[in-house]
Amino acid sequence: MKQPKIIFVMGVSGSGKSTIGKLTAEKLGYSFFDGDHYHPKSNIDKMSKGIPLDDTDRRGWLETLNGLGREHRQNGAVIVCSALKSTYREILRAGIENSLFLFLKGTLDRINNRLSLRKGHFMPKELLQSQFETLEEPVDALVVSIDDTPEEIVHRAIHLLSN
């Protein structure tokens, strides 16, 4: 496979997207963008109150991340985004031929445990159930299990990306 220039790291809240995405970008020498930093304040306020985002809330945010992908498609970027639905992934990858989704797959129990330990993040762990309900697992993504150390997960992801 020709190594993709834009890698979207996807999965439910707490699946490890920021952790794995940052390390993967470092290894590949790509820019790194964390989708969490591109939400409008209204979205952050909503999630902080424990209310899940809907399609309308997410639309502009997904378009912004697609714009980032288009901007960096020559030099390479890892972009972190939950990308829960197939229609969201269509928005994200629109016009970017050499893009790929890396799906971090884990169980609700395991992620719930990790979120119980995480401090200082706006996303309440009570929203995790709705993240799983919204998730449409991708059929055309690279899939890595989250049941390992971040270093091992990144090692496997890079192996998959370069084969």
Ligand SMILES: Nc1ncnc2c1ncn2[C@@H]1O[C@H](COP(=O)(O)OP(=O)(O)OP(=O)(O)O)[C@@H](O)[C@H]1O
């Ligand atoms: N492989 C791993 N093993 C153990 N802990 C991990 C692993 N990956 C991530 N974590 C921890 O799990 C928590 C969630 O990870 P992280 O914040 O990267 O997830 P996320 O998908 O970016 O979350 P969100 O979408 O809510 O921003 C963090 O406290 C992180 O340190």
Ligand SMILES: O=C(O)[C@H](O)[C@@H](O)[C@H](O)[C@H](O)CO
């Ligand atoms: O689509 C969504 O519901 C949101 O994007 C969330 O997943 C957050 O961005 C983030 O992952 C929370 O930490």
